Amino acid sequence: MTESKDKKVRRVFGRRMGRPMHKARLDVLDTVLPQRKIAEELLTENRDKSPADLFGHPVDKLHFEIGFGSGEHLHYIMGQFPDDHFIGAEPYINGMTAFLKEFKEPVPENFRVHMDDALMVLNSLEDASVDFLYILNPDPWPKSRHHKRRIVSAENLEVFARVMKDGGVMLQTTDVDELAEWMVTQTVQCPHFEWTAERSEDWKTAPNGWMSTRYESKGKDAGRCQTYLIYKRKPRKVSV
Numbered sequence: 001m002t003e004s005k006d007k008k009v010r011r012v013f014g015r016r017m018g019r020p021m022h023k024a025r026l027d028v029l030d031t032v033l034p035q036r037k038i039a040e041e042l043l044t045e046n047r048d049k050s051p052a053d054l055f056g057h058p059v060d061k062l063h064f065e066i067g068f069g070s071g072e073h074l075h076y077i078m079g080q081f082p083d084d085h086f087i088g089a090e091p092y093i094n095g096m097t098a099f100l101k102e103f104k105e106p107v108p109e110n111f112r113v114h115m116d117d118a119l120m121v122l123n124s125l126e127d128a129s130v131d132f133l134y135i136l137n138p139d140p141w142p143k144s145r146h147h148k149r150r151i152v153s154a155e156n157l158e159v160f161a162r163v164m165k166d167g168g169v170m171l172q173t174t175d176v177d178e179l180a181e182w183m184v185t186q187t188v189q190c191p192h193f194e195w196t197a198e199r200s201e202d203w204k205t206a207p208n209g210w211m212s213t214r215y216e217s218k219g220k221d222a223g224r225c226q227t228y229l230i231y232k233r234k235p236r237k238v239s240v
C-alpha cells in the first residue's frame with residue numbers, strides 16, 4: 001500500500017523488474033522515456049488534469065491502455081489511428097523498454113507513458129477524458145485472498161466510468177475463464193457500463209481488425225480460449 005494525500009491507495013501490480021536488459025534497451029530509459037513520460041507534477045490524483053494538460057497540446061480522441069506488457073497492442077492501435085492520442089501505463093520496466101525501443105526518430109508526439117500504477121494517471125484525469133480503455137489480459141490473481149488485487153473491481157470500475165466519455169468503449173480480454181466471469185459480473189453490476197454482447201460468439205470472437213499479442217498467442221497455443229468483453233460507457237444523466 002502507498003499513502004497518497006489523505007487516502008490509502010491499493011497498488012495492484014506485482015514485480016517491476018525481470019530479466020537483466022541489454023544496454024540498447026536501457027538507453028531508451030534515458031532518451032525516449034524522459035520525453036514521453038507524464039511529469040510527476042501532473043499526477044495530482046485530484047481529478048483535475050485534462051488530456052491537453054498531459055500532452056501540452058489539444059487532444060481529441062484519447063485511448064488508454066492499462067498494463068500494456070511489451071506494448072504490441074499499443075503500437076498496433078497507434079498505427080491504426082495516427083491522429084488520435086494514447087496513454088499507456090506499465091510498471092514492468094522490461095515491458096516499458098520493449099515498447100519504447102520500437103520507436104524510430106522522430107518519436108511521435110501523440111503518446112504518453114507512465115511506468116507505474118495506471119490508477120495514478122486515471123485519478124489525475126478530469127471527468128469524461130477517455131474515449132477507449134483497454135485492459136488486456138490483466139493479472140488473474142487466482143487465489144481468493146488476492147481477488148481484491150484484480151484491476152477490474154467495483155472500486156476501479158467507478159474510476160474507469162468517471163474518466164470515460166459517454167459512449168466510450170472499454171475492452172477487457174483474458175484467457176482465464178474464471179477471470180472472464182469475474183470481469184463480466186463486476187462490470188455489469190456497475191451501473192455506468194453496458195455490455196455490448198448479444199450472443200456467445202460476441203465474446204468468443206475477436207473484434208474486427210484485432211491483433212493478437214504474444215501473450216494471447218501463447219495461451220491459444222496452450223489450448224486456452226480468449227474472451228473479448230466490450231462495454232459502452234452509458235450516457236451520464238443530465239440534471240435539469
Ligand SMILES: C[S@@+](CC[C@H](N)C(=O)[O-])C[C@H]1O[C@@H](n2cnc3c(N)ncnc32)[C@H](O)[C@@H]1O
Nearest residue numbers: 013067068069089092117118136137139213215
Ligand atoms: C498478464 S500481463 C498482460 C500484458 C499485455 N496486456 C498483454 O496482453 O500482452 C498484465 C500486465 O499488467 C501490468 N499491470 C498490473 N497492474 C497494473 C496497474 N495497476 N497499472 C498498470 N499496469 C499494471 C503488469 O505489469 C503486467 O505487465
